[in-house]
Amino acid sequence: MRTLCSSILLSVILFVSVHAQEQKIKYPVAKKVDHVDDYHGIKVADPYRWLEDTNSKETADWVEAENKVTEEYLSKIPFRDALRKKLTDLWNYEKYSAPSKHGSYYIYSKNDGLQEQNVIYMQSGLDAKPEVLLDPNKLSSDGSVSLGGLAISNDNKYLAYGISRGGSDWREFYVMDVQTKKLTDDVIKWAKFTGTAWYKEGFYYSRYDEPKPGEELKQTNEFQKLYFHKLGTPQSDDRLILEDKENPKRGFSAGVTDDEKFLVVSVWEGSSTKNMIWYQDLTDGGSIVRLIDKPDAEYGFVDDFNGKFFATTNLDAPNNKLVLIDPKKPGKKDWKTIIPESKYVMQSVSFVGGKLIVTYLKDANSKVSVYQPNGKYLYDVKLPALGTVGGFGGKQTENETFYTFTSFTYPPTIYKYDVKNNKSELFRKSAVSFDPSSYETKEVFCKSKDGTKVPMFIVYKKGLKLDGNNPTLLYAYGGFNIPILPSFSVARIPLLENGVVYASACLRGGSEYGEVWHKAGMLNKKQNVFDDFISAAEYLIKNKYTSPNKLAVQGASNGGLLIGAVINQRPDLFKVAFPMVGVMDMLRYHKFTIGWAWVPEYGSSDNQEQFKYLIKYSPLHNIKKGADYPATMITTADHDDRVFPAHSFKYAATLQEKNSGKNPTLIRIETKVGHGAGTSTSKSIELYTDLWSFMFYNMGLTPKF
Numbered sequence: 001m002r003t004l005c006s007s008i009l010l011s012v013i014l015f016v017s018v019h020a021q022e023q024k025i026k027y028p029v030a031k032k033v034d035h036v037d038d039y040h041g042i043k044v045a046d047p048y049r050w051l052e053d054t055n056s057k058e059t060a061d062w063v064e065a066e067n068k069v070t071e072e073y074l075s076k077i078p079f080r081d082a083l084r085k086k087l088t089d090l091w092n093y094e095k096y097s098a099p100s101k102h103g104s105y106y107i108y109s110k111n112d113g114l115q116e117q118n119v120i121y122m123q124s125g126l127d128a129k130p131e132v133l134l135d136p137n138k139l140s141s142d143g144s145v146s147l148g149g150l151a152i153s154n155d156n157k158y159l160a161y162g163i164s165r166g167g168s169d170w171r172e173f174y175v176m177d178v179q180t181k182k183l184t185d186d187v188i189k190w191a192k193f194t195g196t197a198w199y200k201e202g203f204y205y206s207r208y209d210e211p212k213p214g215e216e217l218k219q220t221n222e223f224q225k226l227y228f229h230k231l232g233t234p235q236s237d238d239r240l241i242l243e244d245k246e247n248p249k250r251g252f253s254a255g256v257t258d259d260e261k262f263l264v265v266s267v268w269e270g271s272s273t274k275n276m277i278w279y280q281d282l283t284d285g286g287s288i289v290r291l292i293d294k295p296d297a298e299y300g301f302v303d304d305f306n307g308k309f310f311a312t313t314n315l316d317a318p319n320n321k322l323v324l325i326d327p328k329k330p331g332k333k334d335w336k337t338i339i340p341e342s343k344y345v346m347q348s349v350s351f352v353g354g355k356l357i358v359t360y361l362k363d364a365n366s367k368v369s370v371y372q373p374n375g376k377y378l379y380d381v382k383l384p385a386l387g388t389v390g391g392f393g394g395k396q397t398e399n400e401t402f403y404t405f406t407s408f409t410y411p412p413t414i415y416k417y418d419v420k421n422n423k424s425e426l427f428r429k430s431a432v433s434f435d436p437s438s439y440e441t442k443e444v445f446c447k448s449k450d451g452t453k454v455p456m457f458i459v460y461k462k463g464l465k466l467d468g469n470n471p472t473l474l475y476a477y478g479g480f481n482i483p484i485l486p487s488f489s490v491a492r493i494p495l496l497e498n499g500v501v502y503a504s505a506c507l508r509g510g511s512e513y514g515e516v517w518h519k520a521g522m523l524n525k526k527q528n529v530f531d532d533f534i535s536a537a538e539y540l541i542k543n544k545y546t547s548p549n550k551l552a553v554q555g556a557s558n559g560g561l562l563i564g565a566v567i568n569q570r571p572d573l574f575k576v577a578f579p580m581v582g583v584m585d586m587l588r589y590h591k592f593t594i595g596w597a598w599v600p601e602y603g604s605s606d607n608q609e610q611f612k613y614l615i616k617y618s619p620l621h622n623i624k625k626g627a628d629y630p631a632t633m634i635t636t637a638d639h640d641d642r643v644f645p646a647h648s649f650k651y652a653a654t655l656q657e658k659n660s661g662k663n664p665t666l667i668r669i670e671t672k673v674g675h676g677a678g679t680s681t682s683k684s685i686e687l688y689t690d691l692w693s694f695m696f697y698n699m700g701l702t703p704k705f
Contacts, residue, residue, distance in 0.1 A: 028065035116143025146678025167674020272600035320346035353419030478507030552576035564619025586618035628661030
């Protein structure tokens with residue numbers, strides 16, 4: 001790294017004064033270094049490259065200074081404490097997950113209200129007294145250790161569970177005796193992007209080699225390996241099942257069928273929806289067979305049935321279909337289509353009680369249908385409203401399963417489902433303090449720049465006046481084949497109660513309309529995603545829901561990239577922006593941790609043609625000097641090893657340097673938190689307190705709590 005000689009740039013922290021709202025902000029400005037990269041003959045400066053060294057004292061000093069500025073700003077918002085209390089009160093209700101059945105046991109999670117982490121319970125029957133199986137709150141004093149996966153052995157004697165420290169994607173696995181609640185001596189380290197798949201006296205899992213000291217949250221994750229761990233033995237004795245020394249980006253996700261006849265491995269390379277399926281017949285100890293040996297489509301193993309395999313695929317079926325594959329005649333010409341592709345997207349399939357339960361997406365709402373194993377349609381599962389359903393897990397031999405239904409104004413509600421009689425029974429209802437009857441939800445379709453119809457949900461208090469003066473929050477994601485579906489959030493209640501309109505747009509890049517919709521928002525078509533979002537914002541303004549002076553926008557991860565891109569392209573359209581844990585440096589994202597896995601989605605600057613479109617929208621590289629940006633609060637966390645926090649560091653430093661407007665530009669850097677999963681209750685409350693305080697304050701509004 002080269003540094004300029006100018007004395008003013010040798011100082012790590014400088015201060016400049018800018019007016020923001022009613023406060024004067026003295027921003028910490030990072031030093032600038034003379035670092036330039038050559039991308040296919042094009043010189044690109046990277047003056048804040050040193051912020052990628054997250055272990056350095058310079059970076060630590062900058063982080064501390066930025067957090068101090070952010071806290072000083074937020075602490076002066078007069079209603080911040082009242083909002084924190086309101087959120088704390090709202091959060092304080094019992095929360096349950098749907099139970100899963102394991103032999104005579106039912107296992108589920110519960111939070112009494114304000115516990116930092118959910119507690120795992122078990123009971124021998126639905127009417128039996130529950131007992132604590134595992135309390136992760138006892139694993140750390142501050143709630144920073146969270147659970148990262150649970151699996152019960154097939155004989156129901158052992159529980160394997162993973163833990164995450166500080167929100168990292170790294171997992172440590174431990175084993176507990178279910179009856180005694182005592183830990184065994186089994187410990188697994190350096191596991192990542194994996195669960196545990198039990199087989200007889202042990203389990204399969206995937207891991208990476210131990211990273212270099214100090215590089216645990218930064219080093220590129222390559223050469224994943226699949227192992228089998230036998231109970232009672234050290235990890236060093238674990239049996240290597242699969243590795244690929246020629247393909248460093250290849251990963252292995254293992255599962256074992258309920259009858260323990262087959263090991264099934266999904267072989268993946270990055271975020272591509274294309275994968276392979278390999279298997280091993282465990283009854284004869286044969287070698288691993290490459291059932292599907294070309295990553296030409298997406299394949300999802302469902303279950304085995306009479307020695308054959310149910311699998312979903314989008315091969316020649318962008319909306320997905322279900323096929324039956326005979327491993328003795330694995331050629332695609334011999335596959336049998338059980339449930340063909342339909343106009344609705346096949347989202348998931350489970351095989352429970354001898355029936356195939358299929359969840360579809362219809363305009364980003366759930367639809368559930370039940371079929372015979374031969375594909376004969378039986379009936380639909382009647383859902384309580386338009387919204388999102390999840391669950392229907394279980395075994396072929398069990399006639400009972402559970403599902404959870406939710407929507408924007410429908411708190412998560414758990415139902416018990418009788419597969420044989422197609423009967424749903426209310427099992428647990430949320431006790432959150434919220435009156436759904438006071439609000440309305442509307443689904444609209446706005447036209448994007450190229451004429452594509454983009455669905456958007458709009459939620460608001462009944463009696464809303466369309467006068468263009470309503471504070472509004474627009475959220476979206478738009479990528480990685482992930483749908484953004486109706487869901488309930490306790491954190492949004494203070495917004496709705498204060499007249500905020502909440503809008504959720506289903507942009508291209510997701511899976512709301514299958515693989516065609518996904519492909520229309522990836523690689524060189526990523527601009528479609530930004531156009532869709534801008535069109536959604538313009539729809540809200542044109543139809544008098546809000547105005548640019550009352551419109552806030554939010555997105556996280558790939559959605560953080562989205563927000564960074566659209567406020568570069570249309571800073572005039574928004575008043576407040578929340579780019580959260582975002583992918584901001586599109587030229588270097590693939591250099592850190594698992595970033596390389598996103599190349600199939602984004603492309604890579606190493607490729608000359610892909611570099612040409614990446615440089616055009618990369619949030620970091622398209623910040624306009626002298627532009628009047630929205631009030632912006634960037635969020636990231638020190639243990640985010642999914643999207644390396646230096647993305648947000650460099651982006652914040654650049655935006656603070658170039659933004660000449662009066663709106664504030666802050667960065668909120670959390671500690672002992674990762675990309676989002678496993679965040680403790682208190683940290684979540686603090687985050688939303690700061691987000692909503694910042695939003696209301698910069699809109700010039702005083703909410704009532």
